[in-house]
Amino acid sequence: MPSCMVHIPPSVHRSDVDCACCDLEERAxxxxxxxxxxxLRAIRYDTRMDSQATIFREGDAASNIFTLVSGAVKLSKLxxxxxxxIVGFLFPGDFFxxxxxxxxxxxxxxxSPTTLxxxxxxxxxxxxxxxxxxxxxxxxxxxxxxxxxxxxxxxxGRMNAREKVSHFLLMLSxxxxxxxEPASPVAVPMSRLDIADYLGLTIETVSRxxxxxxxxxxxxxxxxxxxxxxxxxxxxxxxxGDTLS
Amino acid sequence: MPSCMVHIPPSVHRSDVDCACCDLEERAxxxxxxxxxxxLRAIRYDTRMDSQATIFREGDAASNIFTLVSGAVKLSKLxxxxxxxIVGFLFPGDFFxxxxxxxxxxxxxxxSPTTLxxxxxxxxxxxxxxxxxxxxxxxxxxxxxxxxxxxxxxxxGRMNAREKVSHFLLMLSxxxxxxxEPASPVAVPMSRLDIADYLGLTIETVSRxxxxxxxxxxxxxxxxxxxxxxxxxxxxxxxxGDTLS
DNA sequence: CGCAACCTTGAGCGTAATCAACAAGCGTGG
DNA sequence: CCACGCTTGTTGATTACGCTCAAGGTTGCG
Numbered sequence: 001m002p003s004c005m006v007h008i009p010p011s012v013h014r015s016d017v018d019c020a021c022c023d024l025e026e027r028a029x030x031x032x033x034x035x036x037x038x039x040l041r042a043i044r045y046d047t048r049m050d051s052q053a054t055i056f057r058e059g060d061a062a063s064n065i066f067t068l069v070s071g072a073v074k075l076s077k078l079x080x081x082x083x084x085x086i087v088g089f090l091f092p093g094d095f096f097x098x099x100x101x102x103x104x105x106x107x108x109x110x111x112s113p114t115t116l117x118x119x120x121x122x123x124x125x126x127x128x129x130x131x132x133x134x135x136x137x138x139x140x141x142x143x144x145x146x147x148x149x150x151x152x153x154x155x156x157g158r159m160n161a162r163e164k165v166s167h168f169l170l171m172l173s174x175x176x177x178x179x180x181e182p183a184s185p186v187a188v189p190m191s192r193l194d195i196a197d198y199l200g201l202t203i204e205t206v207s208r209x210x211x212x213x214x215x216x217x218x219x220x221x222x223x224x225x226x227x228x229x230x231x232x233x234x235x236x237x238x239x240x241g242d243t244l245s
Numbered sequence: 246m247p248s249c250m251v252h253i254p255p256s257v258h259r260s261d262v263d264c265a266c267c268d269l270e271e272r273a274x275x276x277x278x279x280x281x282x283x284x285l286r287a288i289r290y291d292t293r294m295d296s297q298a299t300i301f302r303e304g305d306a307a308s309n310i311f312t313l314v315s316g317a318v319k320l321s322k323l324x325x326x327x328x329x330x331i332v333g334f335l336f337p338g339d340f341f342x343x344x345x346x347x348x349x350x351x352x353x354x355x356x357s358p359t360t361l362x363x364x365x366x367x368x369x370x371x372x373x374x375x376x377x378x379x380x381x382x383x384x385x386x387x388x389x390x391x392x393x394x395x396x397x398x399x400x401x402g403r404m405n406a407r408e409k410v411s412h413f414l415l416m417l418s419x420x421x422x423x424x425x426e427p428a429s430p431v432a433v434p435m436s437r438l439d440i441a442d443y444l445g446l447t448i449e450t451v452s453r454x455x456x457x458x459x460x461x462x463x464x465x466x467x468x469x470x471x472x473x474x475x476x477x478x479x480x481x482x483x484x485x486g487d488t489l490s
Numbered sequence: 491c492g493c494a495a496c497c498t499t500g501a502g503c504g505t506a507a508t509c510a511a512c513a514a515g516c517g518t519g520g
Numbered sequence: 521c522c523a524c525g526c527t528t529g530t531t532g533a534t535t536a537c538g539c540t541c542a543a544g545g546t547t548g549c550g
Contacts (some may be wrong), residue, residue, distance in 0.1 A: 033253035077399045079485060084398040100392035135380050142387035149394035153329040154322045156401035157445030161538065192497060198400030205538055207498055224497070224547075240324060272548055406506065437529060450506055469515080469529070491550100498545065507537085513530070520523080 020243045027093030027138050027179060028067050030117075040134070043123035047116040055108040062099025064118050067090055071114025072189045076197065086198040087149075089190060091181055095141065097121075111189040148173040159240060164199040165209040169219065172207070173229055185233075188225050201234040212236075267362070272338030272424060274382050275362075285379070288368040292361040294385075299354040300361070307344025309363050313337055316460025317434045320351040328389050331443040334435060336424040337424055340386065342366075354432040401445045404485060405474065409444040410454040414464065418474055428477075433470050458483075 030040060047066075049055065058077060073090040090096055099105060146239065155167055169186065188195075189190055196203045210227075213219045216227045218226040218235050229235060267273065292311075294300065300311065303322060318335040332351055335341055344350060364372075372379065400409055414431065423426045433440075441448045441485060455472075458464045464479050465473040474480060 045464065075395075077395060079403065081485070083403045085262070085402045087395040087398050098388045098391070100389055101453050105392045105395055120434065129377070132374065135384065138382050139387065142384065142391060143343045144345055146343070146387060146394060147350045149321060150320075150332040150350055153394065153397055153401055154324070156398055157330045157442075158324065159327045170502085194347050197402075202539055203497080204540085208538090211498070224390060240326070304535085446508055448529080449508085455505090486525070493550090495538105495549095496545100496547075498543105500534075501541090503534080503538105505537095505539090506535105508535070509533085511530105511532080513528100515528075516526085518524085518526100 026041055028069075028117075029095050029141050030067060030134070038060045040119075040131070040138060043119055045118040047118050049110050049114045049116065051112045051114075052088070052111055053110045055110065055115075056104050058104055058107045059106050060107075062097065062102055062104045063121055065095060065097035065121060066108075066119070067095045067117040069115040072111040072195055073108055074111055074198075075108050076189060077106050085200070086194060087152075089194075089198065098142075111194070124237055126241060161199075161201055161209050162212070162238055164201065165195075165213065165238040166235045168195065168199060168220075169213075169227060169229060170232070170235055170239055172227075173232075183227050185222065186227050186229060187226055192224075200206050251327045258341060267314060272384050273314075273362075274340050275312060279391065284378070285364075285372050288372060289365040290365075290421055291473040294355050294359045294361065294364050296355055296357045298355045298359075300355065301342070301349050303349055303352045305349050307342065307347055308366055310340060310342035311353075311364070312340045312360055312362040312368060316361040317356040318353055318359060318459055319356055319435060319439055319443075320353050322351050329442045330390075330445070332397075332437055334439075334443065338418055343387075348421070356433055356439070388416070405453050406444075406450050407457070407483055410440075411445065411463075411480045413440065413444060414458075414472060414474060415484055417472075418477075429474050430467070430483060431472050433472055437469075 055073065056062075056064075063165050068090050070092055072087050072193075073094075073096065075088040075096060076084050078087045087095070089111075096108060097104070137169065155164055159167065171187065173183045173186045175187050181187075190198075192203045192206050195201075196206045199206065201209075210219070211223065213235075214221055216234075218229075218231045218238070220230060222228065275406050281421050283321075286462075294316075300318065301309075313335050315337055318339075318341065320327055320333040320335065320341060321331045325330050333341070341353060342349070363410065392464065398410055418428045419433045423475050426432075435443075437439075437448045440446075441451045444451065455464070455466065458480075459466055461479075463474075463476045463483070465475060467473065
């Protein structure tokens, strides 16, 4: 890894680092294109952020889209009285920031120190117009996102606490393997409160359910941010026979 | 309305009716394009279906996408034990049928006698490749759909029964006005069970909540499939201050 | 090492689910 | 045209799952 290790100053800066250094490989929506599309590379900004930082807020003018390069991000929506729903957790390779009616529909915050690839939307529009392949990929990603959102609706509307938590752990594991990490000691970068707001539960119920699964020997808990999945088969059963038709 | 009133045989047939007869105007994703894109027009099939008919099932090979021309459609996901989550209700102008991994992620059924515009996906791919504008519109629609799905997550995860039902009625009303129908005596083409499976409630709770709202004078109920919204302001308050930031 | 944030555990409560009976539409056929 | 039966919706009584309120433990960071 030669020029990839070059010093990257903190915070935001115009990137002159070649996309070849991006270790996301085929997982990013822009994978492979940045090499071919100098236009895309030209509008790219690297952004480094601390843990627990706000990337943008619900209702802000949607002016950028982002690819998550390293770290983790949560997307959330708020009600006036403070009730919150987390609508997504993002990991390296995921993208976010498409707004409806020019506004972001959710708040985006980092869960850990994070590296982002930022694309100004106006510039991106013109770039997309120049790349059939890029637009095609964006469409495909949106379809996958929507499909995932519908799965989540099933979880929120029809699963009980045990099913929700099991499903959540299996999802973390599946996504970890998808980006080349081990399936079992799975990293849980989000707090219990975040998990609760993602699953439509309270923090107490999440905690109780996790201890329940632990006592049954399905999982082991290491220091609150790491969970071993000891019995996938049983967890899958608890998760309640995924949407079978 | 001249040639628009031509006889259309029942069931599926290759359409030779001009899209100009489509009264969806700018609401359909293909609006305006069918006139200009003879390719799109060429692959279009009209489909008529009875009420309570299955258009496709969750897990079927995704081979078509559809635009709803008239009638209403529900999209649902099933769990092995029969629990069901409705992930969307569709009205004229809406489109559906994009599958993830070549498979439909939900079952689509009609709620009333329905007219569909069906586009074979393989053909559409090539058509889309020929129309920048078409692809752009599809992407925009997907973003709007995703945004709506995230709203629904907030509803399913964080709202109580009263808020869910009020929100639901207001949504029906808003969408009715969007397609040029009156806001208040709003058509409710779906059963109580469908509403329950959409809101993550039981049929009894939906019923009780509706009678509750009726007794408070916020709505009036006409024959189970028509509701008058008597007090938008109050309903909006009950709906619990929409996602405010 | 000390403190503060986060997590766990417990007791009691409340909302919506469940179980059950009844009413109201609605389509069919006598 | 009305009676019948079936489907759909409403209402009631009771239960249970997860929420709330409260206290006690951990963890990790300065």
